[in-house]
Amino acid sequence: MKQFVDLYKQLDETxxxxxxxxxxxxxxxxxxxxxxxxxxxxxxxxxxxKPISSTQLKQWVAEKTNLPYWLxxxxxxxxxxxxETIAHLAYTNNSEKNILKNLNEIIIEIxxxxxxxxxxxxxxIKEYWNQLTKDEIFIFNKLISGxxxxxxxxxIIIKALSIAFKIQxxxxxxxxxxxxxxxxxxxxxxxxxxxxxxxxxPYPFYLAYALENELNNLGHTKDWQAxxxxxxxxxxxxxRNHEIFIWSRGEELITHQFPEFEHLKKHLPDGTVLDGExxxxxxxxxxxxxxxxxxxxxxxxxxxxxxxxxxxxxxYDILEHQSKDIRQLPLSERRNILENxxxxxxxxxxxxxxxxxxxxxxxxxxxxxxxTKSAEGxxxxxxxxxxxxxxxxxxxxxxxxNPYSIDAVLTYAMQGHGRRANLFTDYTxxxxxxxxxxxxTKAYSGLSDEEIKEVDAFVRKNTIEKFGPVRSVTPQLxxxxxxxxxxxxxxxxxxxxLRFPRIARWRKDKSIxxxxxxxxxxKLISQHV
Amino acid sequence: MLxxxxxxxxxxxxxxxxxDPWRTVDKAIITHAHSDHARWGMKHxxxxxxxxAILHHRLGKxxxxxxxxxxxxxxxxxxxxxxxxxxxxxxxxxxxVEHKGEVWVVSGDYKTECDGxxxxxxxxxxxxxxxxxxxxxxxxxxxxxxxxxxxxxRWIKQNEADKINSxxxxxxxxxxxxxxxxxxxxxxxxxxxxxIENTNKILxxxxxxxxxxxxxxxxxxxxxxKGKVIIAPPSAQDTPWLRKLEPYKTALASGWMTLRGARxxxxxxxxxxxxxxxxxxxxxxxxxxxxxETVIATHGYTEIFSKWLRxxxxxxxxxxxxxxxxxxxxxxxxx
Numbered sequence: 130m131k132q133f134v135d136l137y138k139q140l141d142e143t144x145x146x147x148x149x150x151x152x153x154x155x156x157x158x159x160x161x162x163x164x165x166x167x168x169x170x171x172x173x174x175x176x177x178x179k180p181i182s183s184t185q186l187k188q189w190v191a192e193k194t195n196l197p198y199w200l201x202x203x204x205x206x207x208x209x210x211x212x213e214t215i216a217h218l219a220y221t222n223n224s225e226k227n228i229l230k231n232l233n234e235i236i237i238e239i240x241x242x243x244x245x246x247x248x249x250x251x252x253x254i255k256e257y258w259n260q261l262t263k264d265e266i267f268i269f270n271k272l273i274s275g276x277x278x279x280x281x282x283x284x285i286i287i288k289a290l291s292i293a294f295k296i297q298x299x300x301x302x303x304x305x306x307x308x309x310x311x312x313x314x315x316x317x318x319x320x321x322x323x324x325x326x327x328x329x330x331p332y333p334f335y336l337a338y339a340l341e342n343e344l345n346n347l348g349h350t351k352d353w354q355a356x357x358x359x360x361x362x363x364x365x366x367x368x369r370n371h372e373i374f375i376w377s378r379g380e381e382l383i384t385h386q387f388p389e390f391e392h393l394k395k396h397l398p399d400g401t402v403l404d405g406e407x408x409x410x411x412x413x414x415x416x417x418x419x420x421x422x423x424x425x426x427x428x429x430x431x432x433x434x435x436x437x438x439x440x441x442x443x444x445y446d447i448l449e450h451q452s453k454d455i456r457q458l459p460l461s462e463r464r465n466i467l468e469n470x471x472x473x474x475x476x477x478x479x480x481x482x483x484x485x486x487x488x489x490x491x492x493x494x495x496x497x498x499x500x501t502k503s504a505e506g507x508x509x510x511x512x513x514x515x516x517x518x519x520x521x522x523x524x525x526x527x528x529x530x531n532p533y534s535i536d537a538v539l540t541y542a543m544q545g546h547g548r549r550a551n552l553f554t555d556y557t558x559x560x561x562x563x564x565x566x567x568x569x570t571k572a573y574s575g576l577s578d579e580e581i582k583e584v585d586a587f588v589r590k591n592t593i594e595k596f597g598p599v600r601s602v603t604p605q606l607x608x609x610x611x612x613x614x615x616x617x618x619x620x621x622x623x624x625x626x627l628r629f630p631r632i633a634r635w636r637k638d639k640s641i642x643x644x645x646x647x648x649x650x651x652k653l654i655s656q657h658v
Numbered sequence: 659m660l661x662x663x664x665x666x667x668x669x670x671x672x673x674x675x676x677x678d679p680w681r682t683v684d685k686a687i688i689t690h691a692h693s694d695h696a697r698w699g700m701k702h703x704x705x706x707x708x709x710x711a712i713l714h715h716r717l718g719k720x721x722x723x724x725x726x727x728x729x730x731x732x733x734x735x736x737x738x739x740x741x742x743x744x745x746x747x748x749x750x751x752x753x754x755v756e757h758k759g760e761v762w763v764v765s766g767d768y769k770t771e772c773d774g775x776x777x778x779x780x781x782x783x784x785x786x787x788x789x790x791x792x793x794x795x796x797x798x799x800x801x802x803x804x805x806x807x808x809x810x811x812r813w814i815k816q817n818e819a820d821k822i823n824s825x826x827x828x829x830x831x832x833x834x835x836x837x838x839x840x841x842x843x844x845x846x847x848x849x850x851x852x853x854i855e856n857t858n859k860i861l862x863x864x865x866x867x868x869x870x871x872x873x874x875x876x877x878x879x880x881x882x883x884k885g886k887v888i889i890a891p892p893s894a895q896d897t898p899w900l901r902k903l904e905p906y907k908t909a910l911a912s913g914w915m916t917l918r919g920a921r922x923x924x925x926x927x928x929x930x931x932x933x934x935x936x937x938x939x940x941x942x943x944x945x946x947x948x949x950x951e952t953v954i955a956t957h958g959y960t961e962i963f964s965k966w967l968r969x970x971x972x973x974x975x976x977x978x979x980x981x982x983x984x985x986x987x988x989x990x991x992x993x
Binding site: 141142143144194196197199200201203204207208209210213214217218220280551552578 | 795796797798799916917918919920922923925927928959962965966969
């Protein structure tokens with residue numbers, strides 16, 4: 130435990146990627162294999178079912194410290210992180226600190242709490258709180274409540290593992306994919322076993338950066354393949370050993386949310402892995418992302434839902450053919466194979482259309498009209514490109530259309546979490562409607578640290594009312610809100626729902642009377658369709 | 659009421675005198691020389707003798723300053739006053755006010771742990787205690803300063819071995835000298851930024867013992883400053899002055915460093931939790947030791963802290979002041 134706590138602390142105290150890689154490498158080489166496996170699992174964001182609720186933790190720490198529950202709750206709002214709040218509250222320096230268990234042992238003990246009574250759980254937790262140091266309590270609480278955010282990207286983990294165990298980065302990236310469970314595997318199996326044994330394992334996705342240069346700098350148009358960038362969920366369809374698996378880009382197995390793809394068994398050859406976009410396609414019309422969301426996060430998809438919101442797969446690429454990894458073949462060759470494999474006139478699966486163009490200017494015109502196709506822009510891929518791992522520059526570019534934007538008034542603010550704890554960073558915005566300001570969206574990213582400080586100071590000086598962590602503020606500040614999509618929504622007070630809303634900039638030049646109206650926003654919906 | 663909260667500051671009508679006023683008045687009693695408590699423009703200032711030189715330095719040579727020693731009683735219009743150590747910074751005082759058997763104490767800013775450089779906090783019995791509560795939440799619990807300074811010295815030694823400068827950001831009056839006095843036995847040379855050195859100079863002239871420090875200026879041979887300790891005000895972060903001292907690691911010494919988010923947001927390598935304000939236990943024990951019935955919380959988490967005090971049996975209210983406890987930007991406040 131101590132070794133992992135030290136690692137966490139050191140990672141938290143450096144901003145240098147090289148230093149982080151070195152720290153992790155040393156950890157992997159010196160910690161037990163079991164602890165290393167957990168370290169990987171926790172840092173790449175594997176989540177486990179919480180055996181204890183946040184409310185219970187707060188109640189027990191209130192009990193331990195003789196503080197009222199409301200005060201613990203206030204501390205949580207202000208510190209922003211429950212594990213950290215409790216570490217500061219629960220720590221006492223008057224008892225022996227003698228927990229010598231390693232990370233793996235503690236995690237197994239925590240997992241075994243699941244079937245215990247609340248009294249047993251409480252006794253277990255209090256025992257640890259008494260015997261751990263402040264830093265250890267923090268990590269212990271994190272193990273109970275999930276979510277390890279330490280500013281270590283998967284890329285950094287992959288690099289550290291690659292150096293520590295002398296395995297190629299691409300290979301490590303592939304091995305870390307999918308739904309491996311640290312309770313059921315071990316480090317050797319994860320890193321050194323033969324991959325083919327795990328039929329469901331996806332390939333790491335190749336991701337594109339936003340186009341940053343003039344098109345002319347890309348060279349000849351004939352070297353590039355252009356496709357529409359569809360607004361669905363990027364996914365992989367795996368058909369191996371007579372079984373279909375669907376993976377989202379977020380590395381979630383979503384096979385059961387899209388049962389219709391089972392039928393692809395009849396239309397695709399076994400030993401195939403496709404990269405593409407999952408969308409809702411009804412009567413040849415592509416429905417908005419909002420409809421797709423209704424298909425996600427459900428345990429069971431009813432027949433009715435499948436009829437109302439039929440899913441389809443638009444295939445971009447082929448990564449495995451006849452059970453062979455073909456990611457190193459040039460795109461043009463992969464595309465030929467793809468075109469041969471995808472059945473025509475099938476409602477479930479479609480080939481991503483290649484856009485014909487001979488000049489960059491011509492393509493620019495097509496790009497600007499892509500919203501009429503319900504696409505969010507174009508993808509440009511070099512015909513010689515291999516299918517790479519992760520986000521890489523050079524061979525693939527995404528070229529999105531400009532987002533929508535609207536000027537709105539700040540009406541509510543809430544304190545953020547993590548790096549933004551103790552600062553008002555989560556904002557709610559309103560638009561004018563019949564002389565009143567009507568809330569229509571939340572947005573938080575997009576301001577600089579300096580601007581956040583300024584808004585934070587404003588919120589504190591102009592609070593009208595406090596509702597727990599939320600404050601209503603005097604309407605005075607105007608912000609330009611950018612977003613990718615918009616649709617009618619019955620669940621929202623304003624009647625509309627936005628996709629990817631964020632703050633584009635602070636309109637210090639505008640007074641609140643110059644902010645937009647709800648009608649202005651609704652007009653954008655008609656443009657959208 | 660013996661003391662009232664007005665739009666100019668804390669006012670004693672009977673004596674016609676203000677304590678730490680934020681607008682121009684005739685007579686002001688000043689708890690300590692930090693800029694949110696000692697403001698410009700008063701016709702007459704009264705403070706502890708150790709605050710005088712800094713007050714002149716910050717507010718001008720021409721201001722009219724009268725000084726008192728700790729525990730030296732004086733009377734204004736029949737109201738009894740005396741100053742008592744607050745342990746916050748050099749010269750910081752609690753103000754005791756007595757009239758017709760009723761006693762009020764204004765804490766100013768205070769801490770209960772002795773820092774080895776300011777006179778140690780002294781509990782004063784009273785009926786009403788006006789307290790700060792900058793860190794009035796139970797998550798704020800300071801470790802004994804010796805533990806923090808040991809950690810700081812370990813950090814410095816590691817940087818020294820790596821030939822990297824250790825830059826420690828600290829408030830120019832109080833925190834900087836506290837750090838200097840506590841680490842100088844363990845380091846060969848201590849370098850300072852001009853803002854820190856100015857305060858050191860004034861304190862030395864008024865016979866406060868401050869360990870020798872070396873000012874970094876245009877004449878300094880920067881090549882020799884490798885693996886050394888540099889004390890600078892927080893405003894020196896991201897300045898050309900600092901960049902000349904590369905390679906370095908940065909640290910901030912502040913009670914706010916308790917929370918990871920606060921440190922990471924400031925882009926500081928290391929946070930040392932060390933404050934010149936009382937922590938949760940310090941506030942609670944200070945209040946208990948006054949034996950008071952009524953508490954008025956002025957700056958910090960005033961609403962939450964006074965609610966807590968009511969729950970444990972005090973008459974407690976929160977008053978708005980212009981002292982910078984509930985500051986919007988915690989990174990500017992180096993508490």
